[in-house]
Amino acid sequence: MAKHRAGTTPSFWSVLVLAVAGAVLCAVVIGTLGIGRPAPKHATSVAAEPQIVITVSPSATPSPSLSSSASPLPSLSPSPTKRAKSSPRATRSPSPTVAAVRLSARYMVTGESNNGFIAGVEVINQGQQPATWTVEVTYSANVRLGQVWNASVQRVGSTYRFRANSGAALGVAQKAQFGYIASGPRGSSRPVRCTINGRTCG
Secondary structure (H helix, E strand, C coil), X not given: CCCCCCCCCCCHHHHHHHHHHHHHHHHHHHHHHCCCCCCCCCCCCCCCCCCCCCCCCCCCCCCCCCCCCCCCCCCCCCCCCCCCCCCCCCCCCCCCCXXXXXXXXXXXXXXXXXXXXEEEEEEEXXXXXXXXXXXXXXXXXXXXXXEEECCEEEEEXXXXXXXXXXXXXXXXXXXXXXXXXXXXXXXXXCCCEEEECCEECC
């Protein structure tokens, strides 16, 4: 194989190889950069589209403010209280006081023996109006009454109930006396109980 000498011209094949290599390199570069390609129809330029700027205020929902110019509420002033007219109270006239009825009775023994005694009762009206009376005398079971004067008598067990014969009321400051003869052992003349209209004999 013959060596090229210095200063000789390159061969035809060397020039052809270099030309082809340069063409391939240019084609690769053009394909990579896309020079000479027509722009697609659906593509739009970014610069041609208008930019939409949305500004958001810091407070999205304004808080409702109470306006001082609102119509004031009607003030409810207390209406004067109407006082009911007090009807004059009916003055009660003092009822007449009923005079107290006060009757007193005094029991006494006027005579006594071994088998009986004689007793009497005095009734006095110390009140301010006439009044009827009932005297009750209770003895032991073995006392029996005989004769009675100035009164009617009714026996209820061991109790003897005396009333005025006529049933009339005893007048103011008046006295009434009645008596009787009783049979019984000595010492039985003392009654167990003596009352006039329910009050104890004096």
